[in-house]
Amino acid sequence: MKIELKKFFENNNIKLSSKEKIFFLEQLSNLLNSWVPIINSFKILELQTKNKKLQKIIKKALQDLATWKALSTIFKKFPKTFNSFDIAILEMWELTWELGNSIDLIMQKEEKQKELRWKIIWALIYPIVIVSLSIWMIFVFMLYVIPKVKDMYADAKANLPSLTTTVIQISEFIEKNILHIGIGIFITILLIKIFKSSKYTKIYWDNFILRIPIFGNLIKKWILALFTNSLWTLIEKWIIINKALEISTKSLQNAYYEKELRKINQRLKKWEALSTLMWINDISKWKQNFYFPIELSSIVKIWEQTWKTPELLQKISKKFNKEIDNITKNLSKAIEPIVIIIVWIIVGTLIMAIMLPFFNMVNVI
Numbered sequence: 439m440k441i442e443l444k445k446f447f448e449n450n451n452i453k454l455s456s457k458e459k460i461f462f463l464e465q466l467s468n469l470l471n472s473w474v475p476i477i478n479s480f481k482i483l484e485l486q487t488k489n490k491k492l493q494k495i496i497k498k499a500l501q502d503l504a505t506w507k508a509l510s511t512i513f514k515k516f517p518k519t520f521n522s523f524d525i526a527i528l529e530m531w532e533l534t535w536e537l538g539n540s541i542d543l544i545m546q547k548e549e550k551q552k553e554l555r556w557k558i559i560w561a562l563i564y565p566i567v568i569v570s571l572s573i574w575m576i577f578v579f580m581l582y583v584i585p586k587v588k589d590m591y592a593d594a595k596a597n598l599p600s601l602t603t604t605v606i607q608i609s610e611f612i613e614k615n616i617l618h619i620g621i622g623i624f625i626t627i628l629l630i631k632i633f634k635s636s637k638y639t640k641i642y643w644d645n646f647i648l649r650i651p652i653f654g655n656l657i658k659k660w661i662l663a664l665f666t667n668s669l670w671t672l673i674e675k676w677i678i679i680n681k682a683l684e685i686s687t688k689s690l691q692n693a694y695y696e697k698e699l700r701k702i703n704q705r706l707k708k709w710e711a712l713s714t715l716m717w718i719n720d721i722s723k724w725k726q727n728f729y730f731p732i733e734l735s736s737i738v739k740i741w742e743q744t745w746k747t748p749e750l751l752q753k754i755s756k757k758f759n760k761e762i763d764n765i766t767k768n769l770s771k772a773i774e775p776i777v778i779i780i781v782w783i784i785v786g787t788l789i790m791a792i793m794l795p796f797f798n799m800v801n802v803i
Contacts, residue, residue, distance in 0.1 A: 453491070454495075460545060460552065463548065466541055467541040467545060469482060470537055476537065480503065483496050498512065499512050508532055510529045523668070523689035526684070530677070530681070550667055554663060557763065558766060568777050568781070576785075580788075581616070588610075591795050599794045601787070601790065602794055602795055652773075655765070656762065657692075661690050662734065662758050663758035665699075669686040670749075672685060673751070683702070687700060695729065702716070716730045
């Protein structure tokens with residue numbers, strides 16, 4: 439029993455990076471699509487793989503495949519690497535004996551997620567670096583520069599203006615409570631991490647993220663691009679809309695969207711129109727929805743009349759990707775002046791606080 443638990447926790451802790459996962463899926467897909475039997479495919483991968491984490495997954499897969507376990511069942515043992523979307527795709531295609539196609543779909547989704555993720559990261563690198571350096575500089579200023587300035591003016595017995603007094607008081611507070619401040623920051627980060635990862639509170643965090651100015655809109659476009667891309671791919675493979683919607687929902691990694699789409703899917707089973715559920719009962723009224731934009735609802739409405747969903751969803755998926763490109767290209771340019779202005783205001787205030795007593799002393803002389 440102890441050995442089984444130990445193996446379970448070891449499996450749960452194995453997490454491949456996007457690059458490692460895509461490489462593994464690509465190699466497996468090539469072998470399966472070349473009609474190499476699945477056990478032989480994993481044996482070949484075992485010989486070729488040098489990555490220790492991937493070796494553990496492959497070895498476990500070979501052990502379970504020898505006892506006729508399904509690949510979806512095997513991958514369920516590695517939840518940090520293979521999410522619910524991956525498992526749902528595998529389960530679906532295992533029934534049709536087209537395992538290679540399911541691996542291709544998972545790989546395409548992973549590549550798309552990686553591409554979108556890196557676009558957002560690169561757009562945010564510059565502002566994050568500037569803000570981090572600015573915070574570090576301000577802390578150094580408050581801990582080392584201001585105390586020396588305070589001693590200098592104390593020796594000169596100068597009358598300090600209120601701005602200088604306030605800055606000195608803040609500096610003294612930081613100096614005396616640096617440990618408590620550090621612990622407070624650590625606890626705050628920990629609480630945020632718990633709040634956004636707990637199944638009870640994650641939905642509120644994900645909804646909050648979607649409403650952050652600029653960044654929320656970017657994340658929303660990212661989620662919709664993933665959703666429409668997954669949905670059109672599945673419908674194109676002749677998966678019924680309920681099942682396609684259910685599987686696509688699992689790829690979003692946003693609890694609020696998942697909740698809304700599960701609710702829509704439940705009502706869809708009662709033969710309600712999908713466009714109606716996406717809040718476009720009457721196009722003439724142009725009902726706007728924060729989570730499902732009017733262009734997506736309109737395309738669903740057109741599909742209900744023409745049955746051309748895959749082509750239309752593919753177009754809107756490309757549209758969302760173009761919008762993400764435009765936002766990410768201009769994001770740094772938009773944030774840069776705001777960050778610089780805020781930093782200069784803070785630095786200017788500190789410099790002014792230091793220099794004001796000196797000017798007063800010169801005026802007195």
